[in-house]
Amino acid sequence: MLFKNSLGLLILCLSCLCCDGWILHAQTLCKEMNENSARESNITIKYTIRNQFAEPWFEYEQNVTSKAGQPFIRFMEQAADDDKNFQFSSRHSSKHGYVVEELGKDMLAGTPGLTYWRFVKAPSTVLSLDVSRYIPEDGDHLILDFVM
Structure with missing residues (x-):
């Protein structure tokens, strides 16, 4: 009877050691995954708006950090919240x-048929996607340029 209880106690102790080790390992893995996920989930882009076409001339630039996988319009909204120079209005066109x-x-404001805000990925790639469809990548430099 003593041997049977001792064996049970030994198995229980080994289980505890293994479980504690496993739990500690799992917690470490979870922490590493969360840290990596947090690093990967945010990206930073450079966002520039400029008007070299008509008065009032201006150029403003801002680094914007937001969640990866979001459309550019979300970065624009965040920039506008941070700095009134980046305020904007938009309309949806089918x-x-x-x-x-x-x-x-x-x-x-642009004048229909004459002037508009051109969407550019620096240095000079004109983007054919609208601001709600373009998904920025980390390090992108995106420009809205007032042109004719």
């Missing part, structure tokens, strides 16, 4: 998606 109509603290 043909073009979201079109930026006004931008900047003075809400400079």
Whole structure:
């Protein structure tokens, strides 16, 4: 009887040691996964708005950090929340998606058929996607440029 109880106690102790070791290992893995996930889940882009076409001339630049996988319009919203120079308004077009109509603290507006806000990935790649469909990558430099 003593041997049987001792064996049970030994098995119980070994189980505890193994479980504690396993739990500690699992907690370490979870912590590493969360840390890696947190690093990977946010990206930083450079966002520039500029008007070199008509008064008032301006160029503003801001680094914006947000969750990866979000459309550029979310980065624009965050930039506008952080700095009034980045305020904007847009409208949805069935043909073009979201079109930026006004931008900047003075809400400079394009003139239909004449001027507009061109969406560019630096240094000079004009993007054909609208601001709600383009998904930025870490380190992107995205520009909204007032042009004719």
